[in-house]
Amino acid sequence: MMIEVIGVRSLGDYKLEIEFSDATIGTRDFAFIREKTGPMAEPLKDPVFFARVFIEKGALTWPSGYDWDPLALHDEMKAAGLLGRADAAE
Numbered sequence: 001m002m003i004e005v006i007g008v009r010s011l012g013d014y015k016l017e018i019e020f021s022d023a024t025i026g027t028r029d030f031a032f033i034r035e036k037t038g039p040m041a042e043p044l045k046d047p048v049f050f051a052r053v054f055i056e057k058g059a060l061t062w063p064s065g066y067d068w069d070p071l072a073l074h075d076e077m078k079a080a081g082l083l084g085r086a087d088a089a090e
Contacts, residue, residue, distance in 0.1 A: 003074045004058025010051040018060070019086055020074050026082040028073070040066040 007019030014031040034045045043049045043064045053060055060068040077083050 002058075003071050005055050005060055005070045005073070006058075008053055008055055008060060010053060012047070012051070014047060014050055016053060016060070018073070018077070020070070020083075021058070022074075023086045024074070024078075024083040025086040026077050026084060028077055028082060040064045 001022070004021040005018055006021050007017075007025075009017040011017055011027065013029075014033065015027055015029050017025065017027050019025040030050070033041065033050070036044065040062075041064075044062060044066060049062070049064075052063055055061065056067065059070050060073065074083070
């Protein structure tokens with residue numbers, strides 16, 4: 001099954017609320033991203049830049065071109081117990 005990000009909301013402090021196409025939603029702390037290196041990752045160390053996240057082709061993406069594989073993100077969040085049903089939040 002193809003899983004895509006269909007919603008994202010910055011909560012500040014490198015935290016994002018992420019909604020997936022399988023009707024799950026959860027909050028993920030990306031503070032670890034400050035340890036990443038490389039030209040596309042460097043701008044993410046600025047919390048204002050990090051908050052400029054958007055969705056492109058079902059993936060979290062930033063203006064620097066950095067993106068996050070939606071299936072890997074979903075699987076990591078599921079394994080960590082960070083996902084719940086989106087319809088349960090309503």
